[in-house]
Amino acid sequence: MPATVIVGAQWGDEGKGKIVDLLAQNSDVVCRYNGGPNAGHTIQVDGETFKLRHLPAGIVSEKECVIGAGCVVDPEELVAELDDLAGRGIAVDRVRLSGNAHVIMPWHRTIDQASERRLGKLRIGTTRRGIGPTYADKAFRVGIRVQDLFDPKILRQKIEVALAEKNLWLERVYGAEPLELEELAERCETCAQRLRPHIADTSLLVDRALREGKRILLEGAHGTLLDLDHGTYPFVTSSTTVAGGAAAGIGIGPTRIGAVVGVAKAYVTRVGEGPFPTEIEGPDQVRVRELGGEFGTVTGRERRCGWLDLVALRYATRVNGLTALALTKLDVLSAFDEVPVCLRYRLRDGTETDDFPAHQSDFHHCEPVYEVLPGWREPLEDCAELEDLPEAARRYVDFVEHMLDVEVSLVGTGADREQVLARGRGAALVR
Ligand code: IMP
Numbered sequence: 185m186p187a188t189v190i191v192g193a194q195w196g197d198e199g200k201g202k203i204v205d206l207l208a209q210n211s212d213v214v215c216r217y218n219g220g221p222n223a224g225h226t227i228q229v230d231g232e233t234f235k236l237r238h239l240p241a242g243i244v245s246e247k248e249c250v251i252g253a254g255c256v257v258d259p260e261e262l263v264a265e266l267d268d269l270a271g272r273g274i275a276v277d278r279v280r281l282s283g284n285a286h287v288i289m290p291w292h293r294t295i296d297q298a299s300e301r302r303l304g305k306l307r308i309g310t311t312r313r314g315i316g317p318t319y320a321d322k323a324f325r326v327g328i329r330v331q332d333l334f335d336p337k338i339l340r341q342k343i344e345v346a347l348a349e350k351n352l353w354l355e356r357v358y359g360a361e362p363l364e365l366e367e368l369a370e371r372c373e374t375c376a377q378r379l380r381p382h383i384a385d386t387s388l389l390v391d392r393a394l395r396e397g398k399r400i401l402l403e404g405a406h407g408t409l410l411d412l413d414h415g416t417y418p419f420v421t422s423s424t425t426v427a428g429g430a431a432a433g434i435g436i437g438p439t440r441i442g443a444v445v446g447v448a449k450a451y452v453t454r455v456g457e458g459p460f461p462t463e464i465e466g467p468d469q470v471r472v473r474e475l476g477g478e479f480g481t482v483t484g485r486e487r488r489c490g491w492l493d494l495v496a497l498r499y500a501t502r503v504n505g506l507t508a509l510a511l512t513k514l515d516v517l518s519a520f521d522e523v524p525v526c527l528r529y530r531l532r533d534g535t536e537t538d539d540f541p542a543h544q545s546d547f548h549h550c551e552p553v554y555e556v557l558p559g560w561r562e563p564l565e566d567c568a569e570l571e572d573l574p575e576a577a578r579r580y581v582d583f584v585e586h587m588l589d590v591e592v593s594l595v596g597t598g599a600d601r602e603q604v605l606a607r608g609r610g611a612a613l614v615r
Contacts, residue, residue, distance in 0.1 A: 186442025187390075187400040188613070189427040192407030193446035193500035195416075195454040197480075197487060199512030199596055200447045201225025204241035204403045206594075206604055207445075207613055212398035214242025215250035215390060217433030218423040219405030220288060220318070221261050222311040224481025228599045234269070235481055238262045239279065240403045246275045248393075250386045253284035254423065254433025256318045257330065258293075259375035266378070280384040282435075283331030287372075289343075291350040291363055292317040298358035308419055309456025311482050319412075319422035321346075330383065333376035340369050387435025394440055402430040402441070408500040416547065419458025427504040445593070445613070446506040448497055450514040450580070453478050453487040461552045462490035462526045476516040491554065493526045494587050499540035501590050508609045511584060512596035514577060515564040515603075523580065524554040527587065557583060564597040570605045573597075 190207065192198045205227045208214050216223075221237035227244050228234075234244050238257055243249045251257060266276045292314030299317075300307045310316060321327040328342050343365055351362040393400055404425050409415045411425040424433065431438040451472055454460050464472060469489050472478065478487035500506070517523055528536045529550035541547040560576040567573050573581070573595075585592040593610030597603045606614050 185394065185397045185399055187394065187402050187430075187436070187440055188443045188445060189402045189404065189430045189441055189504075190445050190447060191404040191427045191430075191504050192425065193448040193497055193504070193506070193509070194407045194452050194493075195409045196223075196407040197453055197455070197478075198407060198447040198449050199510075200403065201227045201236065201241040202512065202596065202599070202601065203445070203447050203510045203594065203604070204401060205229070205244055206601055207401055208242035208245050208247050210399060210613070210615065211242065211247060211401045213248045213250060213390065213393050214240040214401045214403060215252055215386070215434050216240045216255055216403050216405060217252045217430045218254045218425055219421065220256035220313065220315055221258050222313045222315045222421060222482060223405035226481050227601075229601050237265055237482065239265060239269070240401075242401065242403075243269060243274065243276065243279065246278065248278040248280065250390060250434070251279070251281045251285060252386055252434040253282040254429060255282070256286045256288050256315060256322075256423075257281065258288040258313065259333065259372065259379060263375050263378045277381070279382050280386050280389060281330060281379060281382045282386040283329065283383050285330045286318055286322045286327045287330060287333065288314040288318045289328060289346070290368065291346070291354060292321070294354060294360050295350070295358065298354075298360055302358070307457060309458070313482070316422045330379070333372050334380065334383070336369070336373065339372060340365065343368050343372075390434055390436055394436070402434060404430060408504060409496060411503075414503050416458050417544070419456060443507045443609075444504050445508045445510055446500055446504055446590075447510045447512060448500070449476075449512050450492060450517055451476070452490040452493050452496070454490070455480050455483070455485050455487050459548045460488055460490055461529060461547075461550055462493045463488050464490055468520070471519060472516060475519055476513055491524045491526060491552075492584070493552065494584070495526060495529050495538055495540055497584075498538065498588055501588050506590050508593040508613070509584070509588065509590050510594035510596070510604075510610070511581060511592050514581070514595055515597045517580070518560060518563055518577075520559040521561075522556045523559045524556045525583065526552040527555050528553040565603060567597055567605060570595060570607050573605070
């Protein structure tokens, strides 16, 4: 049984948590392949709300959950997350953490925050959780990995080497307080004791599970347009978010992946800086934000809201090789007489394109070309089948499917796990 990847098809916050939670009901193992506590999932089950940072959404249904080598973890935050869930009666003993994942150290957070301050108007708008500096050290081969936490000698050696340089940066460049070796090592060791039972060779674990015919979900954090290589650089995160990264981030071959489900909102949101062609001007932006509860899970920041962008979504379909699409939060649009959808971009030279611009300047200056579809005002929460949707809502879904040439297999109509309508491939995924 090949693995299924769930990937965000926009700028993150597409509602992946809810889709993963739903598909997890029929899965045995749920794995995160990238990112760290910059990701935030909000999952609502039976009126109870769970907010996750590191853990894949399968944890709410107490599935075996893997945090793969492609992830970065903040040990103190991870311990707090595990303790919080355990305190609410969720069994967390089947959480598995790769020893190859990199550790976010306190200097990474300080440098992320100070660097954003220094950039001023040119800032990325990061979540300030230390993600970029941690992945940078990983690429520079001076990072600290989860497995280092369990060897006091190696841990102290690595922290000492790091501090010799980091403290200079902290004090002289960023005007921050220097960090102290022994205090840091002790904090790390306290977390290590708590995390020890969760450490596993996660690549081997997933390989075995696949051989045994278990159902595996590989959950990507963030979204396609935040991918380090294929997103809207530099306004991106520092990991591979696209589906191709799932194999590398977990440590399995790409031939083990059988399906890629993209998750997109029925509109678009973005947090942080950077170009956003379909960002709504005027009061409708506030309306979408309030109806959709579009405030960041991690930072609480207001999300910027826009109309659905099919140029960007077609790009996401291509770079991820989507085999199905989940369109979430369709109910939020139940408030407009008309709903614009972006079909093409008009470039500075007046030409129009339906391909996502390969050059950043073209993207920065493009104008959206909309088709305005009829809206609907009926609430959707009581629809049990796709056929129950108001006609205009059904046409909206069919239009997206037709324009992307990928099946819209799942449609979200409300916050709860049950409020997802399935058809075609989607029915098989949730069965
Ligand atoms: P970082 O990942 O904290 O370095 O932030 C880099 C960019 O990615 C910023 O624009 C963040 O707002 C954005 N970002 C990171 N994670 C998420 C996410 O899960 N949802 C939405 N945006 C995110």
